[in-house]
Amino acid sequence: MVNNQSVSQGRDTGGMVMACLFIMMAVIALWDTTNMMDSDSFVFPRAIAIAIILFSLALIVWNLIKPVTEKKETVADASTLRRTALVAVMLASCALMPWLGFLLSGFATFVLLMLVAMYDKWTSKKVIIYPLIAAAVVAGFYTLFSKLLLVPLPVGLLFE
Amino acid sequence: MPGIEYLFAALTPVNILLALFGVVSGTVIGSLPGLTATMAVAVLVPITFSMEPSSALILMGAIYTGAIYGGAYSAILLNTPGTPSAIATTFDGFPMAKQGKGDLAISLACIASVTGGLVGATFLLLLAPPLAEVALAFGPVEYFWLAIFGLTLISALSEGNLLKGLIGAGFGLLLACVGVAEISADIRFTFGNQVLIGGIETVSALIGLYCVPVLIDLVATPDKHLMVNYEPRGFRFLEALVIAWKAKLSLLRSSVIGTLVGILPGAGGSIAGLVAYSEARRSSSRSKNFGHGEPEGVMATESANNATVGGGFIPTLVLGIPGTPPDAVILGALLIQGIRTGPSLFTGGGSIVYTFIYGLFLATFLMLPVGLVIGRYAYKAIITVPKAMLVPTVAFMTMIGTYAIRNSISDIVIMILLGVVGWILNRYGFSPSPIVLGLILGSIAEQGFVQAWTIGAATGQLAKMFFGRPISLVIIAFILLSLFYPVIRKRLFSSAWRVSGGE
Numbered sequence: 177m178v179n180n181q182s183v184s185q186g187r188d189t190g191g192m193v194m195a196c197l198f199i200m201m202a203v204i205a206l207w208d209t210t211n212m213m214d215s216d217s218f219v220f221p222r223a224i225a226i227a228i229i230l231f232s233l234a235l236i237v238w239n240l241i242k243p244v245t246e247k248k249e250t251v252a253d254a255s256t257l258r259r260t261a262l263v264a265v266m267l268a269s270c271a272l273m274p275w276l277g278f279l280l281s282g283f284a285t286f287v288l289l290m291l292v293a294m295y296d297k298w299t300s301k302k303v304i305i306y307p308l309i310a311a312a313v314v315a316g317f318y319t320l321f322s323k324l325l326l327v328p329l330p331v332g333l334l335f336e
Numbered sequence: 337m338p339g340i341e342y343l344f345a346a347l348t349p350v351n352i353l354l355a356l357f358g359v360v361s362g363t364v365i366g367s368l369p370g371l372t373a374t375m376a377v378a379v380l381v382p383i384t385f386s387m388e389p390s391s392a393l394i395l396m397g398a399i400y401t402g403a404i405y406g407g408a409y410s411a412i413l414l415n416t417p418g419t420p421s422a423i424a425t426t427f428d429g430f431p432m433a434k435q436g437k438g439d440l441a442i443s444l445a446c447i448a449s450v451t452g453g454l455v456g457a458t459f460l461l462l463l464a465p466p467l468a469e470v471a472l473a474f475g476p477v478e479y480f481w482l483a484i485f486g487l488t489l490i491s492a493l494s495e496g497n498l499l500k501g502l503i504g505a506g507f508g509l510l511l512a513c514v515g516v517a518e519i520s521a522d523i524r525f526t527f528g529n530q531v532l533i534g535g536i537e538t539v540s541a542l543i544g545l546y547c548v549p550v551l552i553d554l555v556a557t558p559d560k561h562l563m564v565n566y567e568p569r570g571f572r573f574l575e576a577l578v579i580a581w582k583a584k585l586s587l588l589r590s591s592v593i594g595t596l597v598g599i600l601p602g603a604g605g606s607i608a609g610l611v612a613y614s615e616a617r618r619s620s621s622r623s624k625n626f627g628h629g630e631p632e633g634v635m636a637t638e639s640a641n642n643a644t645v646g647g648g649f650i651p652t653l654v655l656g657i658p659g660t661p662p663d664a665v666i667l668g669a670l671l672i673q674g675i676r677t678g679p680s681l682f683t684g685g686g687s688i689v690y691t692f693i694y695g696l697f698l699a700t701f702l703m704l705p706v707g708l709v710i711g712r713y714a715y716k717a718i719i720t721v722p723k724a725m726l727v728p729t730v731a732f733m734t735m736i737g738t739y740a741i742r743n744s745i746s747d748i749v750i751m752i753l754l755g756v757v758g759w760i761l762n763r764y765g766f767s768p769s770p771i772v773l774g775l776i777l778g779s780i781a782e783q784g785f786v787q788a789w790t791i792g793a794a795t796g797q798l799a800k801m802f803f804g805r806p807i808s809l810v811i812i813a814f815i816l817l818s819l820f821y822p823v824i825r826k827r828l829f830s831s832a833w834r835v836s837g838g839e
Contacts, residue, residue, distance in 0.1 A: 190764040191500065198503055205510055208525055217522035219789050220782040221513045228506040235499040254556035262555045263548075263756055266731060270749050282736070286728040293727035295558035306724065313729055317736050325379055327740040 195232035202228040277332025346694035355398040355699040362402025373403030374661040389673040394695030408445040416547040421641035424613040428633030442711035443576035445638040452639030453700035455591035456646020468654035480784025481811040483777035486607040508774020531746040540751040545768035548755020594640030598647025612640030
């Protein structure tokens with residue numbers, strides 16, 4: 177799926193929306209600090225939350241009072257589906273890791289991300305070579321981390 | 337200069353091989369997102385137990401030096417700083433790579449890192465005991481203001497809006513508060529989620545905020561990751577050398593800044609590159625090019641961050657206060673070897689410490705050929721590997737690297753989610769750099785703030801505590817300067833223009 181992205185013209189509406197979200201986040205943080213008894217715990221986060229609110233309000237006010245400038249509209253073709261798929265595959269890999277183990281889930285993630293990032297045509301040579309390279313890269317990193325750096329990578333509940 | 341006999345002691349074949357091995361492995365490890373210098377040094381500590389103390393120190397120093405330089409590769413080629421001290425390298429390094437000058441940027445980073453490393457080691461050799469006093473002059477309030485200085489600097493340096501930079505820095509500081517509180521051990525901002533009790537791991541967040549947005553954009557279009565120039569251009573070493581020679585004053589100034597800021601335990605590494613970058617931009621005649629692929633920007637950061645290696649060793653060896661996490665690991669190894677740190681180490685235990693310092697010079701010199709060769713291969717790999725291979729390889733590296741830090745799958749999830757948040761924020765002009773630096777400096781800032789607040793409240797002199805100490809006032813002046821410098825400069829330029837008859 178390919179869609180057209182455009183940068184909004186004139187006022188920085190997106191920036192102002194983000195500033196509002198930051199204010200909400202800071203208010204939630206302030207509310208959470210009310211449960212803390214020790215002043216050592218809340219004095220710093222409260223100061224920071226208040227600073228965020230003030231800076232965000234200043235950003236909104238600045239955007240409202242400054243003269244509206246004409247921005248160049250940039251249009252770029254970019255695939256939202258591939259972007260979403262990348263994040264979904266990485267998150268799914270984390271979900272499956274405790275069961276499949278790092279090696280297997282890592283290989284599956286590698287192959288799926290290869291499909292997501294593939295724009296060229298699949299040739300028979302690529303179909304054979306790419307998965308082999310994927311296996312070599314995953315196995316290489318797995319060995320480096322688990323054997324040399326002694327990182328206890330998950331083996332997977334299915335294989336224990 | 338301390339005895340030449342120590343120089344010969346450092347130059348034994350075994351030590352040269354150890355230094356070479358250390359620099360190569362450090363550079364490779366530092367270039368992989370998620371693998372830190374601390375981890376590299378920590379893993380190799382057991383090997384050093386059977387070695388001569390000076391050889392062990394040379395190996396660890398070489399790994400550390402190589403790892404700090406290696407961080408520049410991913411900063412330049414992937415827009416992901418391999419180490420926090422390479423954050424400012426992304427500002428100009430990645431734009432240079434996008435313009436097809438990644439090979440030049442790597443050669444420049446190598447020359448600058450060697451220069452910085454040599455300056456830092458020289459300070460360590462000649463001025464360690466008196467300079468260590470600087471670290472003692474900084475109390476909690478000064479560290480708080482220093483952290484704020486770092487954050488205002490990066491907010492001011494971030495492209496676009498200063499307010500957005502400050503909001504990002506605040507967001508980073510709030511993220512640093514998640515989990516168990518530094519001083520009171522209260523559990524904060526976890527909202528009942530057990531996973532968040534351990535807090536947000538800094539390097540994971542760094543990988544997420546820098547690397548995941550690059551991956552998200554990489555898969556979205558069929559375009560090449562970097563502009564490719566197919567003409568064979570070698571290392572572009574001479575070209576880089578000429579550029580470095582023209583900017584020699586900036587290079588030396590950045591190296592000295594890196595050494596001096598590196599002396600301050602904890603804060604040094606992250607802030608040194610930023611201060612040097614900011615100063616280089618301020619004093620450069622091409623300041624408008626900074627942030628758009630200016631070679632001087634890459635050199636300023638890289639010379640400063642490698643100078644922090646020598647600078648960081650000053651409090652470690654003289655006071656026993658580790659300047660950086662790798663210094664802490666090396667300090668532990670020293671204690672196991674039976675070496676007691678302190679000013680007497682430079683007199684009583686001179687043979688070991690001076691052999692080590694000369695070994696650091698050796699490792700820094702070796703970094704030049706090693707860095708150029710590895711950098712060339714890294715660059716070629718990044719520009720020639722098809723996107724269908726590059727994306728999964730980088731994604732897999734980020735996942736395994738993040739997992740390795742605390743052996744936690746949750747950290748990978750947090751890394752990915754922060755990456756998505758960073759990508760969204762970046763689209764609306766909120767740069768990831770202030771957020772990451774806020775997260776890194778959060779604990780230093782909070783400790784300083786809370787300690788100063790407690791003392792000030794108890795003595796009834798809160799304002800004096802924060803604003804009454806000379807070093808604090810100097811740092812506050814720098815903070816104000818970094819925030820209002822564009823306005824001051826604009827005023828100065830417009831008045832100079834009027835005086836010259838332009839009105």
